[in-house]
Amino acid sequence: MHVINRILVCLCCVGFFSYGFGQKRVEVKPLVIVIDPGHGGKDAGAISRTGVKEKDIVLSIANKIVELNYRLNKQSLDVFLTRYADTFVSLADRTRLSKKLKADVFISIHCNASANPKASGTEVYIYPKSDMQAEESAYLGFTIQKGLAGLLGVKNRGLKYGDFQVLRDSRKGSATVLLELGFLSQTDEAIYLSKEKSHEAIALVILQCTLKYLGL
Numbered sequence: 001m002h003v004i005n006r007i008l009v010c011l012c013c014v015g016f017f018s019y020g021f022g023q024k025r026v027e028v029k030p031l032v033i034v035i036d037p038g039h040g041g042k043d044a045g046a047i048s049r050t051g052v053k054e055k056d057i058v059l060s061i062a063n064k065i066v067e068l069n070y071r072l073n074k075q076s077l078d079v080f081l082t083r084y085a086d087t088f089v090s091l092a093d094r095t096r097l098s099k100k101l102k103a104d105v106f107i108s109i110h111c112n113a114s115a116n117p118k119a120s121g122t123e124v125y126i127y128p129k130s131d132m133q134a135e136e137s138a139y140l141g142f143t144i145q146k147g148l149a150g151l152l153g154v155k156n157r158g159l160k161y162g163d164f165q166v167l168r169d170s171r172k173g174s175a176t177v178l179l180e181l182g183f184l185s186q187t188d189e190a191i192y193l194s195k196e197k198s199h200e201a202i203a204l205v206i207l208q209c210t211l212k213y214l215g216l
Contacts, residue, residue, distance in 0.1 A: 030078045031214055033069075034098045034174075036108040036166060037062040037081060041088025046113035048190035054111040055086065057193050061109055061181075064203035073207070076216050095169040103174045105140065105210060108166045111193060112180040120189055121155030122148050123180040125162030129172055136175040140213045144179065147209040152201060154182060154189075175213070179206070 037058040039045035045054030062081050069079045080101055082094040098106045112123065124141035128134030141159045149156035162178055170176040181202060182189035192198050 030076055031104045031216075032101050033077055033079045033105045033107070033210060034101060034103040035062045035065055035079060035081050036094050036098075036106065037083055038108060038110040040083050040086055043088055046111050046184045048184040048194065049187070050190065050194070052184065052190060052194040054113075054184060057111055057184075057199065058109040058181075059083070059086065060196065060199045061203050061206070064200050065207050068200075068203055068207050073211065073216070077211070077214075091165040092169070094166055095171070098174065099171045103171055105214070106166075106170050106174050106176040107140075107144075107206065107210070108164070108176075108178040109206075110178065110180050112183045113185040114183055115185075117185055117187070119183050120186045121157040122182060123157045124159045125164060125167065125178040125180070126159065126176065127162060127164065127167035127170070129168075129170075133172060133175070137177055140175040140210070141177045143213045144177065144206060144209040147205045147212075148181070148202070151205050 037055070039055035040059065041055075043055065045058075047053050063084070066079050066081065069077050080097070080103075082097055083089045094108075095106075112119070122145060124145045126134065126137040126141055128137070138159060145156055145159060148154055157180075164178055167176055167178055182193050184190045184193065
């Protein structure tokens with residue numbers, strides 16, 4: 001009797017493992033994030049009094065987002081840039097890439113400038129294309145804005161409506177925001193934004209807040 005029971009148990013085990021290994025594995029496709037470092041090439045963007053260029057700052061931050069994602073979270077996110085070097089890329093090509101990749105999130109990174117040397121802080125812009133897209137973009141924007149203000153101690157100038165082409169022509173199914181990370185016309189922020197350590201801190205905040213928005 002004991003022998004029969006052992007045989008039955010063995011058969012059940014064989015059947016279980018055969019069933020389990022016979023199933024097809026469902027591979028989860030990584031979410032796609034497109035980071036758009038503003039300006040580039042002939043377009044320097046804003047320039048500080050000491051000659052630090054917006055195009056260089058945002059490219060450095062964008063490249064660090066790619067590096068951090070590869071080190072910390074490479075299996076959940078695919079991060080692409082609209083430019084990887086100091087090259088000029090048209091606004092149309094930036095949004096075209098996002099559509100081709102079917103981006104889940106599109107983040108355009110910039111630095112601000114003003115005639116008022118005291119103007120400071122970060123701003124986030126969205127362009128509502130539908131109720132759902134507006135809600136998703138606003139949530140992403142608020143999450144990043146809160147992260148930048150809280151972790152880096154910079155002024156929060158709020159979430160705003162912006163009629164920018166990279167927002168207006170973005171993929172309808174993606175959460176899309178444009179970040180203004182600080183004012184190069186303000187002395188203290190220009191100094192902060194010119195440092196490589198600051199670039200890594202900002203990159204980490206953007207990446208972590210994007211992961212939080214995605215629920216990862």
